[in-house]
Amino acid sequence: YNTDYDVCVKAQELFVNISQNNGYSTFSRNYSSSTNDFRSFWNNIIVNNYDCVFINDFCENAAKIIKSGEEAGYNGIFIGTSMINSFEYYEDISFDTLSRCYFTADYYENLLNENIYNFYHSYFDLYNLFPDYLSAYGYEAIYMIKQAAQNNNVISSEGFLDSFNNNVFNNYSLGFDDYEFNNYKLNRIPYLLSFNEDGTIKKVN
Numbered sequence: 001y002n003t004d005y006d007v008c009v010k011a012q013e014l015f016v017n018i019s020q021n022n023g024y025s026t027f028s029r030n031y032s033s034s035t036n037d038f039r040s041f042w043n044n045i046i047v048n049n050y051d052c053v054f055i056n057d058f059c060e061n062a063a064k065i066i067k068s069g070e071e072a073g074y075n076g077i078f079i080g081t082s083m084i085n086s087f088e089y090y091e092d093i094s095f096d097t098l099s100r101c102y103f104t105a106d107y108y109e110n111l112l113n114e115n116i117y118n119f120y121h122s123y124f125d126l127y128n129l130f131p132d133y134l135s136a137y138g139y140e141a142i143y144m145i146k147q148a149a150q151n152n153n154v155i156s157s158e159g160f161l162d163s164f165n166n167n168v169f170n171n172y173s174l175g176f177d178d179y180e181f182n183n184y185k186l187n188r189i190p191y192l193l194s195f196n197e198d199g200t201i202k203k204v205n
Helices: 006-021 039-047 059-072 114-127 133-151 157-165
Strands: 052-055 077-080 101-105 179-182 185-187 191-195 201-203
Touching: 039 059, 052 059, 059 077, 114 133, 133 157
Parallel strands: 052 077, 077 101
Antiparallel strands: 101 191, 179 185, 191 201
16 A cells, blocks of 8 residues: 555555454555555565455556566456546556456446436536546535435525435436435445456446
């Protein structure tokens, strides 16, 4: 995990705690954004036959880690997060390796969803930039707030929180799976993505 980003450190801590609480053995290695050589990471992973590697970093570093694992002979599973939201760095990784890669994603423009497609291209028309997943989060959040306020004609902060907590937010804007809140915490199953043989992205779940 990349120690330069709090989100990477916190996700690593959470992943290790959940894994160990469920009886799984874990091994962690950390690095900084300036790290370019990940070959030394793999000896312990391969010798101890770890089933999967959780890569908690952004696109380019994640691709470097996967490629170094491929070159080291690792044949287990790679798991990534929605921080891996672009696959432009994966062209020199074999399909055998890519077929063992799984990434969670709340948003991906190639899911063949009409709402996502329209959002993606409308955003580009407006800003001359393609939206990333953070743009999609912001867009979706505004519509969730709008729906929470409209559901019960909310006029107070307490009423708004009650509305937010007691409604399912239908996937009317970007086509995500339905949102549901429990004790003011968002519960939702993200997309799980992997690769087709031609290198395009497929949705697994």
